[in-house]
Amino acid sequence: MNERIIKILIEGFGKIMLASIKVTIPLTVIGFACAFVIALVMAMVQYTKVPVLRQIARFYIWIFRGTPLLVQLFLAYYGLPKLGIVLDAFPCAVIVFSLNEGAYCAETMRSALEAVPEGQFEAGYCVGMNYLQIMFHVVLPQALRTAFPPLSNSLIAMLKDTSLAAEITVADMFMSAQKIVGRTYEPLWLYSEVALVYLMYSTILTVIQRICEKKLSSYNSRETSVKKEAKA
Amino acid sequence: MSMIDIRNVKKTFGGTEVLKGIDLTVEKGDVVAILGPSGSGKTTFLRCINFLEKADEGTMTFDGQTYDLGHIRHRDIAAIRKKTAFVFQNYNLFANKTALQNVMLGLQVARHVPKAEAQKIGMAMLEKVGLSDRADHYPIQLSGGQQQRVAIARALATNPEIIFFDEPTSALDPELIGEVLAVMKQLASDGMTMLVVTHEMNFARNVSNKILFMDNGYVLEHASSKEFFENPKEERTKEFLRNISSQHDA
Ligand SMILES: Nc1ncnc2c1ncn2[C@@H]1O[C@H](COP(=O)(O)OP(=O)(O)O)[C@@H](O)[C@H]1O
Ligand SMILES: [Mg+2]
Numbered sequence: 001m002n003e004r005i006i007k008i009l010i011e012g013f014g015k016i017m018l019a020s021i022k023v024t025i026p027l028t029v030i031g032f033a034c035a036f037v038i039a040l041v042m043a044m045v046q047y048t049k050v051p052v053l054r055q056i057a058r059f060y061i062w063i064f065r066g067t068p069l070l071v072q073l074f075l076a077y078y079g080l081p082k083l084g085i086v087l088d089a090f091p092c093a094v095i096v097f098s099l100n101e102g103a104y105c106a107e108t109m110r111s112a113l114e115a116v117p118e119g120q121f122e123a124g125y126c127v128g129m130n131y132l133q134i135m136f137h138v139v140l141p142q143a144l145r146t147a148f149p150p151l152s153n154s155l156i157a158m159l160k161d162t163s164l165a166a167e168i169t170v171a172d173m174f175m176s177a178q179k180i181v182g183r184t185y186e187p188l189w190l191y192s193e194v195a196l197v198y199l200m201y202s203t204i205l206t207v208i209q210r211i212c213e214k215k216l217s218s219y220n221s222r223e224t225s226v227k228k229e230a231k232a
Numbered sequence: 233m234s235m236i237d238i239r240n241v242k243k244t245f246g247g248t249e250v251l252k253g254i255d256l257t258v259e260k261g262d263v264v265a266i267l268g269p270s271g272s273g274k275t276t277f278l279r280c281i282n283f284l285e286k287a288d289e290g291t292m293t294f295d296g297q298t299y300d301l302g303h304i305r306h307r308d309i310a311a312i313r314k315k316t317a318f319v320f321q322n323y324n325l326f327a328n329k330t331a332l333q334n335v336m337l338g339l340q341v342a343r344h345v346p347k348a349e350a351q352k353i354g355m356a357m358l359e360k361v362g363l364s365d366r367a368d369h370y371p372i373q374l375s376g377g378q379q380q381r382v383a384i385a386r387a388l389a390t391n392p393e394i395i396f397f398d399e400p401t402s403a404l405d406p407e408l409i410g411e412v413l414a415v416m417k418q419l420a421s422d423g424m425t426m427l428v429v430t431h432e433m434n435f436a437r438n439v440s441n442k443i444l445f446m447d448n449g450y451v452l453e454h455a456s457s458k459e460f461f462e463n464p465k466e467e468r469t470k471e472f473l474r475n476i477s478s479q480h481d482a
Pocket of ligand 2: 399
């Protein structure tokens, strides 16, 4: 590794970090937040068996899980203008990632809801609550707890998948690495560098996930009670 | 006038008639033990009169109001459920709520009782079942007997006119049955009206004042508990009692 490479890597690091803060992180956060809302709605209409909406949800999930993300991006960015729908690259990417991720997360949420025992509903009815009250206070919190690990994994996967947005001209961190490679012809060093930055972000998310899971574990592990008893 | 008068409850599951016309009269303060072999329809009957299952036909008169169980309106279901409570065989505590929150939820959410008051009632009910020191424990951190006592506290919190119990001790380890029965006995002596499906013959004999004996979807006997145990009328009842006592002797 000579001085020139070191200079390129230092310059590259700044640019990659800047692009990650300006594009990759916002794309991941906004995209996943929208995906989560979409997933909740799609899972609920299926779980509650709302007529028509339920079929729409199935259809949406079928389409978005059955076609490649890259094709969806190209279709939205290069294809839709032919129908007169022209979107800037970033909002286009946000929409496609939200819809794509939403379809996967909807399935996660639906199975988490279905894993909540029927007895929780029955007990809720017997203390006088109605469907929505039980859903909100009892069933949904339990389903979210169940869905938390797989949803976190989806978030981490999505962070990495945002690199595909570079294909529709979104100036994310992968695109910034590509640009420097184009100038310097050092693909080995720069793609390694950008890989390390992705690794850093996904490691941070993994650590956050672990901490949250520990916090959330109180009602499905006996550990805390044992600890409490030991202290007492 | 009786508190509850139930007539001719019928229920069919996929072509098999499980309840073939059940009648039951409950006076205020009654403790009715529902006995009968497994599969005779006891659970289904309790679930039908609390609308966890929809009966095909039958009527229920509750506090002077008569309802058609086959065509009951949502509004009536909600009104009746506000006056009743249910204790399940497998407790069904809200897994994401602590013991205290389990007891408070029906007050806070369904009846809009302010939090401080709900908390006060919740603690008092946990006290009653001897679990005030477990208020902050989640269900999974409690033994089966403790969970069932929390479930009873939850049932009591909303001040029901009657509590339905479906085999409240059947899922418990033998050494934990006593603590739950003790709580139920206390409720009975406090004058709570209770309908209890059970296989605990001592409870049926000594605590309950009436017996409903079911077999194969029919009521075979509806008698005072003294009469039932000392002077059973039906041959099927005698056989049931013989089987139970031979199980106990074994
Ligand atoms: N949801 C259901 N679907 C079909 N059959 C049922 C259902 N619930 C109960 N049954 C049947 O109804 C009969 C009575 O059941 P149950 O009321 O649970 O009896 P018990 O509580 O006296 O043991 C049984 O034969 C049982 O298999
Ligand atoms: Mg039963």
